[in-house]
Amino acid sequence: MSSHLPAAARPAAFRPAVATLVLVVTLTACGTTTPSPSPSPASPSSTSAVASPSALPSQGPPTPQPTPTYTNPPDPDLAGLIPTRLRGATVVVPPTSEFAMTPGDFASAYGDLGLQFRALQVAYVSDPRLSLYAVRVAQPLPTTRQLEPYLDTAGRYVGIAGLHREPWRYRRIDGRVTWERPEDDATVAGTHIYTWAADDYVFLLIGVDDQLNRAMFAALPGEEAPAETPRPSPTKPAASESSDAEASPSP
Secondary structure, X not given: OOXXXXXXXOOOXXXXXXXXXXXXXXXXXXXXXXXXXXXXXXXXXXXXXXXXXXXXXXXXXXXXXXOOOOOOOOOHHHHHOOOOEEOOEEOEOOOHHHOOOOHHHHHHHHHHHHHHEEEEEEEEEOOOOEEEEEEEEOOOOOOOHHHHHHHHHHHHXXXXXXXXXXXXXXXXXXXXXXXXXOOOOOOOOOOEEEEEEEOOEEEEEEEOXXXXXXXXXXXXXXXXXXXXXXXXXXXXXXXXXXXXXXXXXXX
């Protein structure tokens, strides 16, 4: 039977072994202990490198840019604006399936504005010759005045070479406004060109009979001309002022 003896009663040979073991453990612990380094402040470069990804704004998908429309589905309301008889002449308004043009093809006549064209309808009279292009326009809608930058390209589109801005005039006709290019040496005798905006439409018209041109212009939607500001009438001196002047004694 074993018994737990107090330290003083243990054999003398046991005590040196225990002391030696304690000394070895103490020395080993002292030799392997490494002081932990004190934390150093983060350098500015490392801080910015960590913070920069979160500081960058989140970038969504790029905003799509407007592009020409190269499809031309039927637009009955647009086609319905155009009369089929005019001053005894037949106006042909073909369905979109019978002509290959699209709003994108016609867009070149009006530069950046052409990117807003969504539907195109053409019409024509064979005799006397007349051609009409009518387009539906997306927002923001232009005014007739805002068509000015595109006058030369619109003229070239209908086959008039060498057109410049100068011949065009901003006209008031029967209470509505339009741009008109009258006959000159660069056009066939009697040829007039008109272009105007109204509601969500833009029109380009060319014809050799200006009475027929004007009839077509009147039959289609138009932009009302602004009210004319009356010119001030010459002022007359008030009666009291003239009386005072007459009553003043001469020096």
